[in-house]
Amino acid sequence: MLIISNAVHIPDDEIELNAIRAQGAGGQNVNKVSSAVYLRFDSQASSLPPFYKERLLAFSDSRITAEGVVVIKAQQYRTQEQNRADALERLRELLLAATKVEKARRPTRPTKGSKTRRLDAKSKRGTIKAGRGKIDY
Template sequence: MLRLSNNVELSDWEIELSAIRAQGAGGQNVNKVSSAIHLRFDIKRSTLPAFYKDRLLALKDNRISKEGVIVLKAQTYRTQEQNKEDALNRLKQLILDAIKVEKVRRQTKPTRSSQRKRLDTKNKRAQTKVLRRSVKY
């Protein structure tokens, strides 16, 4: 069971975990032991509230397929348990990041003094470049 908030949690049947062999260098252990975890989570079939589902499906993330399935591969750690925990934490973080509502940015005007400072520095820079030019007789 994965708890997302006080009243939202995911059951074990919603998250499909399978052990696979990890990629990359690692000697004999990598070829023998299935320590990597492949996590699949179907958004549409889940018991998440509609708001969560809509926000997740609207994400432009390559980990979410067109069918609405989140696929995560965890192979950072050497043990299966640590990779399983890592995959679940990454799923939780993905869902929590998707439901955050960001503040609408209000457009502001630059202050008069900041405008003046910007123009002063532009004039100083221009004057420096004029003085660097070669002198014509």
């Protein structure tokens, strides 16, 4: 069981884990052992709350398909158990990131001090540039 928060849990039977052979360097171990883990999680057919499902579909991430299926490939570690734990942790982090509600930004006016500093910097820069001209004697 994958625990997302105090109220949200994902049962093991909703997460599909397959062991595959890893890519890249590693010599004979990579060629013989299926240590990489391929995780598939269908969010729309799962027992997640509707809020999680909606946010996951709206979240822009290359690991989420248009149908709401999350696909994660973990092959960083040498053992299948470590890759399995890594894939589950990445799924958990993805769900938490998708459901994080950003605080709305309220636009504010610049302060009087910041306006004067900006105008002083502009005038100082203008005098520097004006001094670069041709000097007449």
